[in-house]
Amino acid sequence: MAPTVMPADSIMFNAPVKARASDVNVFYGAKQALMGINLDVPEHNVTSLIGPSGCGKTTFLRCFNRMNDIVDGCRVEGSITIDGVDIYARNQDVVQLRARVGMVFQKPNPFPKSIYENVAYGPRIHGMAANKRQMDEIVIESLTRAGLIDEVKDRLDSPGTGLSGGQQQRLCIARAIAVKPELILMDEPCSALDPIATAKIEELIDELRNNFTIMIVTHSMQQAARVSQRTAFFHMGELVETGLTEQIFTNPKDTRTQAYITGRIG
């Protein structure tokens, strides 16, 4: 079955570059996981990273908020810039970077705290609210944007871990956007969810695109086709092909891409 591709809109053609990876090499100890990756991530677009398991797409995603720093023996070479500023520069503060680059993980990981606290935690440590009223506003706005407010508005004090899987994942998205990041990284955000919850998240991603730039790792080619404007295909640590999603899925240039999207490798 050929994936359905959403029509390209005007914003994706002439969007400025938000983040740029130039000649990125990543090593785990002696093993090289990524080889010379060059990729431009345009603003207000959803860029999906696809490829078979172990191809390095998650590793690449985690380079953008330097989450690989906490992995022992992981070394990143090359440069990654956000708004033209090298995030691996010596004077770059990692904590500040992560406030600008939010992340949603594969498995929903809300804090074992109340729904309210989950969303308020980020703004609180960054001093984004001067008082309780402002904090309430941030929490309500974030939950609204994450499409969760109607389901939780009567139980903001109940534990976030008591929600269903799909709700937890939207809570994690609310938590990420509460800090008002510019770039949101999503690492297979729907892999632990059922189709209905997945549909909700996908709808949400499409909305979030208006305010944020999004990079998403996904195993589902249908999902990549549904939510993203740009697609990058990774294979064995190499970026094989990148371009408009429509073009990648309908007219791939590389035979490996073709083999993957038609289900012959992966």
Place this chain on the structure above:
Amino acid sequence: MTDISRHANAGAADAMMRRRYRAEKRFRWYGISATATALLFLGAMLVSIVVIGHSAFSQTFIKLDIFFDPQILAVEGKIDPDSLRRADYSALVKTSLQETFPGVTGRREQRQLFALASRGAADKLRELVVEDPNLIGSKASLWLLSSDDVDLLVKGEISRETPEHERQLSDLQLEWADQLVAQNAAELRFNTAFFTTGDSREPETAGIFGAAAGSFYTLMVTLALSFPIGIMAALYLQEFAPKNRLTDIIEVNINNLAAVPSSVFGLLGLAVVLNFFQMPRSAPLVGGVVLALMTLPTIIIAARAAILAVPPSIREAALSVGASPMQTSLHHVIPLAAPGMLTGAIIGMAQALGETAPLLMIGMIAFIADVPESVMEPATVLPVQIFLWADNPERAFAAKTAAGIMVLLAFLISMNLIAVILRRQFERKW
């Protein structure tokens, strides 16, 4: 007819099934009998302790008519608060005993008679008079401590069949004691003094409170040192330290330290804390330092395991919203690891509470009758007190020893109870 059995004949399959059932049954029985054996040993220990020790919670008192004779109490002809402390109160007890048994005249008989009352009786009179000097000149009928031998007789632990020269009480003393019992002038009462006083040479006046207070101060010092140091070390090693050869060596050494015989820590305390830093001997402060050294590995290992059990996804979640490593640890990792850390700390404390050997090295084995009031005063601790009493040849100390063990067990049970309650309090699901 179709046979669904995989075996060629159904009989073999049946036999195999029966064998499996038998094996399952045997396996269950091994488990049950192992548990039962453990319970039996535990039960036997507890029963024997309670059987031996319960009698220490009561003590025999004898009723004596005491005349607070001003002539006896006057020291060098005067009566003032200072002289009242030094006066000869045992003379009051002796006079009273003499009046109760007027027929006794010979020196040897008199000595035997006076041995019916405890030295604690005179101490009690001193306490009364110092508190209220108006008693002088009055008469009062008072219940005073009997000697430990009379106490044993009343509790039925001295056999009358034993020949006189092998018995703690002579025939005469037996007769007098029986007379007191017949006149309702000797009875068993609850031994409050056991829980409120320190050690004594006389079993009837020896109390556990001094050792309990010593244990309390020692444990406070241990907790104050080992808990913060242990938690910080565990947190640093687990969350912040780079994983390299040096941290590997440190880890191996911490695990080894947990298995070092405790008396080695005592030797260390003796060499470093006492000899080098010149701290006072027998003080809970020194004992606490030594026990803190001993419990540190336990606390570090337990805290590291608790930190390791916090799911990495929680750390990633915190870091991804821009929490610094310290904020991640303080706001998320420590609260989630707290139940495990507390359990480790309490296990360490319970170990420290029962420890004797290292404390012997730093002089906490000394005989100390006063109840300590600070960490610098000489003190002993519960297990050392039990050891000292067990070592004492006087028979009445046997019950004291068992009673001391019961107090120690009560301490341990309440500490474990606190651990369970704290754990419930802090436990969260994710």
